[in-house]
Each structure stands twice: as C-alpha cells, then as structure tokens.
Amino acid sequence: MRNFCKIGLFVILLSLVQSFTSSAQTTKYKCMIQMTNYMGEGAYIVVSIVDAKGGYDKTLFVLGADKKWYKSLKEWHKAYAKKPSNISAITGASAAGGDRSVVELDIENSKLNSNYKLRFESAVEDKPYYVKDLEIPLTTAGLSAKSEGTGYIRYVRFSAN
Amino acid sequence: MTISIWRYSHLILAVSSFLFLTLASITGVILAFEPIVDTANTHQVADFKSITLSQTLPQLRKKYPDISELSVDTHQSVIIKGSNIDGNNKAVYVNPLDGKVLGIPSPKNEFFQWTTDLHRSLFIHETGRFLIGLTAFLLLLISISGTILIIQRQRGVKRFFTKIVKENFAQYYHVVLGRLSLIPILVIALTGTYLSLVRFELIKSEKVSLQVDFDAIKSSPAQKPEDFAIFKNTKLSEVESIEFPFSEDVEDYYTFKLKDRELAVNQITGEILAEKQYPTAQLLTNLSLDLHTGRTGFLWAIILAIASCNILFFIYSGFAITFKRKAKGIKNKYSAEESKFIILVGSENGSTLQFASSVHEQLIQSGEKSFLAEMNQYRVFPKAEHLLVMTATYGLGDAPTNAQKFASLLTKYPQTNPIHFSVLGFGSHAYPDFCQFAFEVNQLLHQQNWAKPLVGIHTVADKSPADFGLWAEAWSQQTNLAISLKIESPKVEEMSTLKVLHHTKDAFSEDTFMLRLVPQEKVKVTSGDLLAIYPAKDHRERLYSIGLIDKEIQLSVKLHLNGLGSNYLYNLNVEETISAKIVRNKAFHFPKKASFVMMICNGTGIAPFLGMISQNKKQIPSQLYCGFRNNTSLEIYQASLKAFQENQQLQQLHIALSREGTKQYVGDLVKRDAEQFAEVLQNKGVIMICGSLAMQKDVVEVLDTICQEKMGKSISYFQSHGQILMDCY
Structure with missing residues (x-):
C-alpha cells in the first residue's frame, strides 16, 4: 500500500515535469494589429488558438483591460467562462480606430502546422461583433503573410522574435 | 405668477436637466482632480522644448530594438512601449535623450475610470451618452438664458458687473457666482456638447489615414537616422506619438502623429512617404478634450472644479428661489x-x-x-x-x-x-x-x-x-381700516416725550394753528420727518409733518370739527408733555446738495418747508410757492416768511389766494413760471410738494405738461431720479 502510494506520487510528478517541459517549448511572435479608421470606442480584441472543430484551445492575448466588456466577445467569453485562466499577463490596452498595436504572442511549437487556427475576435461598444474578424491557419506560411481583417482590423502582421 | 420668457426657459431647462446635471457636476468635480493628481506623477526632463527627434529616436531604437511606440503625454513626459522594454514592463517613462528609465506608468486609476464612465454614460452606454450630451446642451442654453437674465437685471451689457441688490442669500449668490463662473461653465457646456456631437457622428471628425504607395518606396540612398531632415526639423514637443517600424523591412515605416498632422517616414532614407493635416473637426475635438478635462493644465483643472461646484450651488439656489416664489x-x-x-x-x-x-x-x-x-x-x-x-x-x-x-x-x-x-x-x-x-x-x-x-x-x-x-x-x-406690516402698536422704546413750548390757539385765526414741541431727550429729527401721535392711546396713529425751527418741532395743524388728532393737539397746553413717535421720512428731506429747490405747498403743507427754509444755512437758492384761501389764513406765517427772505434763506415767495383777489391756485403759479420750473429740472434742481392731494394732482399735471413740452420726458422720469419729492395727504 505504501509502495503503491509512492509509485503514484512518482507518476504524478513525472507527468507534471513533462507537461512543464512541453509547455516550455514555445516561440514568441511579435504581432502587429493595424486597425481600420472606424469611429467609436476602443475595440476589445482577443487572440486565441482554435482547433480544427473551432473549439477554443488557448487564449494568447486580450486587448482591453476592463473585464465588464469581456462578455461582448461572446464566443470567446462562453469558453472562457467555462474554463477561466489567468490572463493578466497577456492583457493590454484596447485599440481605437486607426491605432496600431504591437503585442507578443507566445505560441507552443507543437501547435504550429498541426491543424490549429489563430482567431482574432473583436467587439466595440454599440457596434457589431465579429467572431472571426480575422482567422488564419496556424502555419509557418500563415505567420509570415500579411492578413487582412474583415471587421475593425485592417490587417495583421507577424515577426518571430 | 407670470414670468418672462427668459426666466421661464431658464427654469424649465434647469428643471428638466437638474438630475443629470447634478450627477455630471459631482463627477465633474471629482474628475477635475485627476489631472491635478496626475501632475504628481510626471517625468519631464529639462529643456524638453528644444529636443529634436534626431537627438532621441535613433538612440532609443538602438537601446530598445523592441520599441514599438513612443508617446508624449500632456505633462510632456515620454513613454515608450514594446514587448521587452524593461523586464516585464511593456511601457516605461524614459529620458528621451539617454533612454534611461524614469518610471513606470501606473494603470489608470480605477476610481477615476469608474467616475469617468459614470460622467460620460451613466453606465447605460449609448442611452447614457445621449442623456449626458443633451444635458451638456441644456447647460449651454441655461448659461445663455442666465446671461440674458443678468443683463436684464443689471439693465444693460455695460452694467453687467455692477453691484447687485441683495434680496436674499440664494438670489444674491445665484447672480454673483453666475457672473463669475459664466465663462468656465460656458466652456464646459460648449465642449461637452461638441464632444457628444462628435461621438454621435453628427459632426464628422474622421481619422486621418495615410496613403502610402508601397511601389514607390525606395531603399536608397540610405542615410543615418541621425541625419534624416525630418528628424532634425521636428521637435519632440510637437509629437503626440510615434509608431516605430514593425521590422527592418523597407516597407515598414515610421508613423508620426504630431499635434497638427500625421506623416509616414521611410526608415532607411528618411524620405516622407505621406503626409496629411488633421481636419479642423479633429483639432477642435482635441481642443475640446483639453478644455473639458483640464488635462493640459493644473490651473484650468482647478477652475473647472470650482465651476462644477458652482453648478451644484446653482441647482440648490435656483430651486430655493423657485420654491420661495411658488410659496x-x-x-x-x-x-x-x-x-x-x-x-x-x-x-x-x-x-x-x-x-x-x-x-x-x-x-x-x-x-x-x-x-x-x-x-x-x-x-x-x-x-x-x-x-x-x-x-x-x-x-x-x-x-x-x-x-x-x-x-x-x-x-x-x-x-x-x-x-x-x-x-x-x-x-x-x-x-x-x-x-x-x-x-x-x-x-x-x-x-x-x-x-x-x-x-x-x-x-x-x-x-x-x-x-x-x-x-x-x-x-x-x-x-379707517387698520393696516400694518404685522407691527402693532408702537414699542415703548420708540416713543419720545415732547413738551409743548408754544401754542397759537390764543391767536387763533381761521381754523389753523401752530404749536412747537421740544423733545425731552436727544432724538434724530429734521424737517420733512413726521410726528406720529396716538390721541386715544390705542393703535390709531395720526401723522403730522415736522418743520424743525431752532431745534424745536413745529407743527401746522388744521382743526377739523371731529378730527381725532387735530382736536387732541388743539387741546394741549403749554408746558404739557406728550408721548409721540418721530418717524424718519428720508424721501422728503431737503436736499443736501442741489442747484435749486422749488417748494410748492398749500394750507398746512407749508409746515415742513418753514423748517427746511430755516435750516437752509447753506443758502441753496430756493423759492416757495404757497396757496391759501385768503390773506387771513396766511397771516399766521407772515412773520417767519419775511424773516427768511431777509436772511437770504428764501429767495422768492409766491402766494396764490383762492378766495380773494385774482382767485388763483398754486398750480396756476407753476404754470405761469413754466420756463423756470423746466430750467430747475434740467439743471438737476429739486421740486418738493407738500399739501393736499387735490393740489398735488393739479401741480403734478402742470409739471408733467412742462416736462413733456420742454424736455420730452415724462414727469415720472424726474420722480424716479429723486428730483420731484412729494408728501401729500
């Protein structure tokens, strides 16, 4: 019984170490978000990794610090509410019309080129909400191109750090 | 009550907006302290105004390859942003010359953020924004109608800042403070309205977008960033923000957002790729923000706070005035x-x-x-x-x-x-x-x-x-109806004791008599004042005009058959004392300074004038017009009148007798000397009338005709300017 406990503890520790090492294998990307010249309040934008079925996998960055507006990013908020995570380190200011924001995205290498997508979701007070203001395949090619948005985002560009 | 259209609109506007206005003012006062608190957290460097971009941009980019943006805040502190600027901090205050980190910007104070939201939108988003915008507009109208009311009250624009009559606390300070805080409140209302109009896109304040022709971007001739002409010629103080090129690629460029325009600059050649002036609407938006928030200056922020406090006071005092009126x-x-x-x-x-x-x-x-x-x-x-x-x-x-x-x-x-x-x-x-x-x-x-x-x-x-x-x-x-101002029978302390010195009832002729009284204590009295007596020692009071001669009170009384007062006085004996009240009557005092005084009276109305003439030590030119029935009724005054003329205290005496000789009334004499009366009025002289109402009516009519014909003004003009004084009964 005692041995069994020890083995169990060891297995748990091992798995923890593994998950730690796997999460450490990430690459930082600089991401520039250029907004259109829309009129109105600053846009709340969330950058997330979604899987092939469109399920939210990981939140990479949130532009906009006031939590009361998070529910306006409907789809993301639904998923986030179910499984909240600490996003304080990846939160920045909202981006108004004409602004350019540069943020840093921390992407696990394992997710690159493996059927994930990068989703930019945007909402502005009293204006339409865009689930897929911009969605690009999370591939080496996708991260090197300039991609046009469909809502408040004019375009997005990346550069590896 | 009927009230003027301006007052009515002022009230209606205030009533319809006071709730939101109260809220906006309270939050406004709080928010005014944001720039004041902010000034404590500044990182300005010396000679900021002389720093050019060539002295700072290349340096900063070298030191922080990761830099993505530089901005200059309203206190002229420089903030740079980037993913890895200073450890975990994504934004820091730096010294623009050497890139040394000076501090870390604190996140916007949550309390101020909360208050700002309340101030702007009442937490109900667009509806709230609309209500607050409307409130700002109403405040603008209130200020305008208030200004017009002050102009009306003060009788003219030029008299805008002259003295205000203090009726009561609320009314007085409503006007006084209204004048003082008029300009800041107008500014708050105007800028608030403008910002709302922009917010609702009723005024188009479109953002500038630079059109960069990517096909025309050249990578040569390359220049050192320190030598870019645009860097050399642009001062840091002109900058609002600068976006650094996203990468080293030639297609990535600098974007300068200056105070008045935006430009794109090639990061290799320093060439200006595109340039655009901000439209007027945007400049006005910035100016409105500066003025509305006080973000640029400590002093203006304080003025705004005071003005907002005043708005709160106006709401209070305005309602106090209104309720008082309604009551x-x-x-x-x-x-x-x-x-x-x-x-x-x-x-x-x-x-x-x-x-x-x-x-x-x-x-x-x-x-x-x-x-x-x-x-x-x-x-x-x-x-x-x-x-x-x-x-x-x-x-x-x-x-x-x-x-x-x-x-x-x-x-x-x-x-x-x-x-x-x-x-x-x-x-x-x-x-x-x-x-x-x-x-x-x-x-x-x-x-x-x-x-x-x-x-x-x-x-x-x-x-x-x-x-x-x-x-x-x-x-x-x-x-015969007792009317008072809730002041019943006179208080004992107001009463004076007077002793009868002379009484002419022995030399009684016709039905008029004179008596002289001397106050037993020191009292303030002069000719034209009134002596109130209480013949039956109850509320019934009788008033007699006082003529002060040699510090003695002289009354002229006509005896009426059943007259309460006249019989009481008639029956007094020398050396007897009476209790009476001296009533000051400043509206009928002999002028201290006047070019000329014309006195008109009939019958016993001569009493105050006898005193005034005897007190005319300065020998102000004066004439007396008096009307009597016949020579007998004049007799009693003859001696004194003769003495006055001899002493130069009275220049001329005109007498009208209604039952003898030419049978004239005193009004006829005034008509006869019309030229002279007109001249007196024109030269700021004073006309005094005392006697019966019938005589007064007659004389005033004559004088009015004179005023209209000779001066084109109504007699009321001279009355209101204190040039015609009357005391008739």
Missing part, C-alpha cells in the same frame, strides 16, 4: 366682481407680493372683501371702492413682467364707479430709476376720470418696514 402664490377668497378692495401687484420676483398679500389678508380678516391679482389681470371691478396698486420696477424703469399690459388695459377697461386709488412703489435706491414704474402708474391713474386719489404715492425702499408703515398709516387713516 408666494396668490389665493383669493372673493371674486373680482364682488370685492370692494382690489389689490393689484406688479412684481418681478415676488417680493412685492409679500407686502400685498399681507394687506390682502388683513383686509379679509377685518371682514372686508378683498381681491388680489397681478396688474396684468386688470379689468372692470364693478363693486370696487378702493384700488391699491403695489408695484416694483424692472429694468430701466420698465414694468415688471406681470404688469406690462397694465397701461393698455387701463384705457381698455374704464371703471364704471368712482374708485379711490393709492399707489405704492417698491424699489431700491441702488438703481437709478427708483420706483419709476410706480410713478408712471400713479400718473396714469390720475388721468382716469373714475380714479380719485386717496393718499399720495408712497415708495418703499429696500423692503423697508418703516417706509411701508408710512403708507399703511396714511391709507388706514383715510379708510
């Missing part, structure tokens, strides 16, 4: 048709109405049918016997709003029965046209066939109870 509403028990006493009020802000209501209530209490109304409600009063007009004056001798139609109504509705009237004017000597409208009304009534004067016009300066008491006594005496 003074008119309530009538009897209709206009059945009432014997009609009281008409001309009042701009309701203070005159207080006096009128008091009279009205007292009449009703003594069982009389009295009707109280605004002057604009004048019509035919079939059962009326007494008409009382109590009116203030507004603007430059104009009618108060609720009396403006009186003159036309008066000609439209002649009364069917003869009515006794009395006019009481309310005003303040702080204004040049003292009670002018009341004098005009008095004049108009005199011209009506049905109107019989009961007591001469009286004026009440600055709500003086004493002034009101004078009129009330005179009027009560005529109507």
